[in-house]
Amino acid sequence: MPKSSLYLLLSGLFVLAVLASLSSGGRSDVGLNELFGVFNGSNSALANTVMIDIRLPRTVCAALIGICLGLSGLILQAVTRNPLASPSILGINQGAALGLVATLVFPQAAAIGVGFLSVTGAIVAGGLTFIIAGGLQGKLNSLRLILGGITVGAFAYAFARFALTLDDDVASAVLQWSAGNVGDVRWPDAQLLIGWSVLGMVITLLLSHRFNLLALGDSSAQGLGADPRVTLLIGTLLAAVLAGVCVSIAGPIAFVGIVIPHVCRYLFGLDYRVLVGAVSLTGATLMVIGDALSKWMGGPSEMPIGVVVALIGAPYFLYQTFMEKDLG
């Protein structure tokens, strides 16, 4: 299929998902009609506030989290040249989770800022994984990278889960948050994500040429004037920040970071300059579909989006695993 029709198809799917997400929610009297009512002024004040203050920021957040997590996975897979790399497999999501749990267990820590602690947790966890994999020598060992990531992730998550044994209130806060949820996001969250996802797309686009060179091998990249260590450092930092920001807003959402780059490489080829846009569009689409489904599934309360996306992502990943002849 030519790329232009692929883009068209994905964009169509994205628009449909946005419509589905915006036209459903807690109030059954606010639906598709009210969505159009926002534009032609036929709405009650209540319908408008539901659309503009509650549903729109939520859908926007879902889409932007899809972009950030997709890019984070793409960058990590590029700098490690490892198709298994993703924020959750390298322990970055769990590091961010630990940072966030710290604010739930120690309310004093919340004063530092939930976002700051999550991002710090993500960077520290990512850094540790890369050090274990031999990053300080500038040469990453694939197997050590994955094993290091699993170790760091398990270690961080063990601490986060320790909070479950604490007081009921803390435990339920941790549990609620660890499902991955965008049910209560508002415009300030969306603004933060808009900033980071735009910055993320721009920097990833700027790095995409370096990623292409890196794909040829460390020495070729070096020979062509792109120091792999610089690419690795900037890329990993950016990937950790993007994942950390998402975790601080919605909790850990798995599979987007690993599945989306794979889907896009399959659909759009290996050129990272193309993949940046493709991953952003596909990631946003998957998350908005997840958001729409999360409003329909469950009941009486909603199904957390993290659960829905995992329900879509896991079977696809399994399919990919069976179809792939050589996973590198």
Add this chain to the structure above:
Amino acid sequence: MLFKKVGHCLVVGVISMLSLPVFSAVIEHELGSTQVPDSPQRIVVLEFSFVDALAAVNVAPVGLADDNKPERIVAAYRKIIGSDWISVGTRKTPSLELTASLKPDLIIADKKRHSAAYATLSEIAPTIVLDSLVGDYPAAVKQMSVIGNALGKEEEMEQRITEHKAKIAAYAETFKALSDGMYVQFATARASRLTLHSASSYNGSLLNAFGFSSKLNPTDGDARANFYVPTTLEQLSELNPEVLILGNYADVTIIDQWKNEALYQNLSAVKAGKVFHVDAHSWSRLRGMVAAESTAEDLSAIMKKISAKK
């Protein structure tokens, strides 16, 4: 010589029979049936609703799970059971060692929290397991009878239940002029979550017993999610309760985030100034007759405020 031996055996036998508890009643509970002593003296309870049951018939437990926070045993209970209990730790993970060291002759445990420890608890003392987490107010009152039997105070408990029912009915009668059919919603508020207690929950069905109504009647299955429903602002606005009773579990709650939003300000309860705060602990964690009567007092105060507004 032989007589001496026989006599010795007899004496030992009589002494050991005296020191053994006399087992009489067999109590049917969530995990089967347990033979309990005739009138247990050293009781350990692992949930607050069982403290309530003991208090209802003036029995003080030797040990209880107070979450290591003695203040969680509220004044209404202390008035009856005193303050001399030994804490066996948290309700979630009570210390089995401490429990054993108290040499109890009856343990009352919760189905959700303590089923896994049932075998161990049973080795320590006869244990009955009841559901203290889900189930509604009528079920909680029924449980009182079971505990009354286990305590060997069947008649006393039945009498207390009759008194209690009369009390609640009297409250319902006084509320009637204002309350008839009014939708009152109780919810607990945490930093990032509002949880509504549905009509089938303990608090929801208690409000129902007072004559209030509820629009939150989820019916699929027996899942916990049907009793305690995490809610978004949009869902709350759809339910739109006439009176909203909030129990805060944190100093700053999600309501503080919502209160500047148009959708929240548009709620009937908010517009009419009918949002009231109660103690989350005594409404949400406690259940039983003593607790229900203290809830009734809170409601009475709320209804007075509402009638003053009219």
